[in-house]
Amino acid sequence: EAGVTQSPTHLIKTRGQQATLRCSPISGHTSVYWYQQALGLGLQFLLWYDEGEERNRGNFPPRFSGRQFPNYSSELNVNALELEDSALYLCASSRSSGRTDTQYFGPGTRLTVL
């Protein structure tokens, strides 16, 4: 069974640009979660999508947005990039949003903002 995949592996942008990160969940998983792992801040929850809808978001500004496609893959968009957006962005998927379902993580996309 293929795991969660993310693309690109690395992304370099400059301040003010937009970044698009992509995630493909494990086959059969309908929930996709996005996390930001910034140096010194640990892992922070960004967004949760399930069945094509945004179900919850963390404490991030609106310039962080995303969507989930009918095939359950997901995009994370970051507009008006700032230097502090430099981080590893992790995507995770789960079978559903039930209490016992485990999240499986992808390898991440390292975003560097210059």
Place this chain on the structure above:
Amino acid sequence: AQSVTQLDSHVSVSEGTPVLLRCNYSSSYSPSLFWYVQHPNKGLQLLLKYTSAATLVKGINGFEAEFKKSETSFHLTKPSAHMSDAAEYFCVVASYNFNKFYFGSGTKLNVKP
């Protein structure tokens, strides 16, 4: 509100000696708790999870954790460290409806030969 506190940012052990990584949680309901491991340049991997079944949870690679409600703890242990265990470990608590996962700040485990 839910939160986790990992009490040590760095732990160093010798190969073959026991490992103890400490985690305390805060939750207003019976929590679901997880330990994840992150090896350098690799994604997060689930080690084990507790979801109100047996309080002693066995995970992969010889790790286990014990849920202690009275101490609000979920410490991760392994009887004998291996060099390949060197990584960063995260303790996680899930929100009631599982739509948010709260990560601890991580503990970097160093294993000396």
